[in-house]
Amino acid sequence: MKKRRICLCLAVVMAFCLMTGTVGLAAGETWTVTCPWAPDGVASLVSQKAASLSTEYSEDITLVAEAIKGDAATVNTWVLDNEADDPSLVFVGEGLLSITATMDPAKMQFGYEDFEFVENLYSSVFVLSADAKLEIENVEDLQAYVAEADQITVATNGATGSEAFLAAALFGSMDAGDALKLVPYQSAAEAAQAVTRGETDFAVSHQSQILEAYNQEGVTVVCAFDEGPIENGPFAGVEGVGEYGYPFFRNRCFIMARAGTDEAKVAELKALYDEILADEEVVDWLHDTMLLEVDTMEVEDVEDHVANVKDIVEQYIDIVQPE
């Protein structure tokens, strides 16, 4: 009987630990940082890295990173569960604040006003890669190709993500929106592979996601979705579409506290993130491993970014999601 009771108690305790997530909590003032995307994604990885360094840079704040995939659904839950001054942070990006907010606002039970901006975790420049057989090396080659092409196929990660809108904005502003066919894949890696084997003509992806295909000479990298050329790394010198007046935006990951959180606490959190992101080791790791940039921002920059992406979404929504 005693054994049975022990078994039952053990099961209850283990289940309780699992349900409440109390296993492994750190001591001190602990801020949970929720990443609403896949645990193997870039944002989650950088968040884990920042969390692991938080105790080195602060005696008062310990960051604990968690990833609960679910995008808007996870952020909805976070907004409902947290109030001002709760020790909890969440990531949002242009995908939610600009794309979902424009295309499917019913999915979001929150708005920008529900958050207090803390810091931008990183900045990533998307690139357009082409099937190597097409021999398209730069924007001029691309313009020549577009002028001749009846159909342009572009592999993207998801049907209505940032990559789809960047492709729509670029080819749409080249007056080739009608010829554009977006082919959605389940992941960025799949999209990169599709262009390598010639299933599509182009792919839009983060730089790191196309690097291996580029190294194997399966693709050429045509241009970057940025104002100027890429400055360093394996794609240094690749032209930015901004140089030609085409629309663009970078991928960013905003760390947010709940609206109304004490300003001094927000400033303290921002200072901690700034210190972590200024660490040379972090800067090198971000760049060497994922080709990301440290890009600390202010509230005004965030609002500009959100507005810019929203403009692009509104302008090219018909190409991405035709009636």
Added chain:
Amino acid sequence: MLQHIVPASGLLFTLQNILWINIGVFIGAVFAAIPGLTVILCVILFLPVTYSMSAIPGMMFLLGIYCAGGYGGSVSAILINTPGTPHAAATMLDGHPLSKMGRTKAALKIALYASTFGGIFSALALLFLGPQVAKLAAQLGTAECFMVCVFGLTIIAGVSGKSMVRGIIAACLGLLISCIGSDPMTSYDRFTFGINRLYLGLDLAVCLIGLFALVEIVSRAEQKPGELHMDTAKMHDNGVITKDEYKRLARPTILGSLIGVMVGIIPGTGASEASWFSYSQAKNMSRHKEEFGKGSVEGIAAAESANNAVTGATLIPLLTLGIPGDGTVAIMLSALMINGLNPGLSLFTTQGDIMYAIMLGLILVNLFMLIQGKLLTPIFAKVVSIPQEILTPIIVIFCFAGAYSVNKNYFDVGVALVFCVLAWVLRKLDMPPVPILLGLVLGKMTETNFRRALLISDGSPKIFFSSVYCWIFIGLIVLAVGTILRGKLKDRKAAAAKEET
């Protein structure tokens, strides 16, 4: 390769690595044995532990969890008729009946040996054929992936039980349920009924808890108290596997390992698909077809060798092309990246010793899994002797905890309950639940690849006949359908002859 083996061995054979492998193997086996607690969840939970380690011990720890998780899922499938992880569902079909026959230890041992063989087979494939196989896999496009899915759907016939019509209806129900969520090609919501949470679709692990675990509990509640107790005192479970059985295990184990490797290298597929493919093929090729579903040793071996053979195979595209073969491996990629290693062929030149240490480590992981498994089998086997009034509430608690932990959301607990009700109704209608699971596993993948292929070809079905790989898969589909029809005709003739006599 040879120039890397010696330094790689030096990096691998350290006390620290051996220790982390064993910790990982133990955690993986125990975690995956609990329904709802999937391998991917275990890897996510323990990933931060590796951030303070260097690449090799970190990867060894995670590979320990990954491989042992493949085996651990079979434990609860055999013991309590509830697969601990989705990929152990095929093992359940024969593992639990064999356990009910009083051969729990034998069933657990077969699962362990087959898992170890599959794991080592795929580790060797990774070591010797990695880059070549990866390049081949990279050529498989959308049309080829669709053909793989169609081939997978032929399995339905093998798991439909007495009535193929009922099996097909159940599979269609699974396919329909897999449509819930955002449309993969347009992102429009489908069958979400205004429930926001549903646009993400349904998690397979959560559905599994309702379909198999909770409904099993409900059906126990319907039984009379006398029927619930298994008289374990009368069972002489010495765990012996006879010579004849060992002979019978060889073919399905090798076949399962081959299928596991072939499925594993295709990104987007996984252990669930591999174990079903293997189970179905082993059944078609067996001389003892009638034993399948009733405690066939071949059925356990085929499913388990395949789902563990996936472990090494999914690492092939990851380490050589930087493309994770499945979700769990995608998480493991983080452990490499946090150490500044970006997988790809170039890494074999710049960090060859580390790459080969990881590949050799996979063999070591499987050997330690075998040792730990042998030690744990007698302990696991004792579960069947726990009285139902104690075991049942524990299972229920773990089921709910498992459903919650998938997305840390109570909504999933509700989904598991809905699936429990659905499974109970279907049980009353004599409809098999396994084809529903197959529909769920293959549904989204089949639909996405079919529609994407047609999008690429501007609606022309010629794309499905456009490559040599497509034709190979068409050949396999024809062969599978032919074998099924032949089997059904044979059964019908045998039944007719029996009636006459």
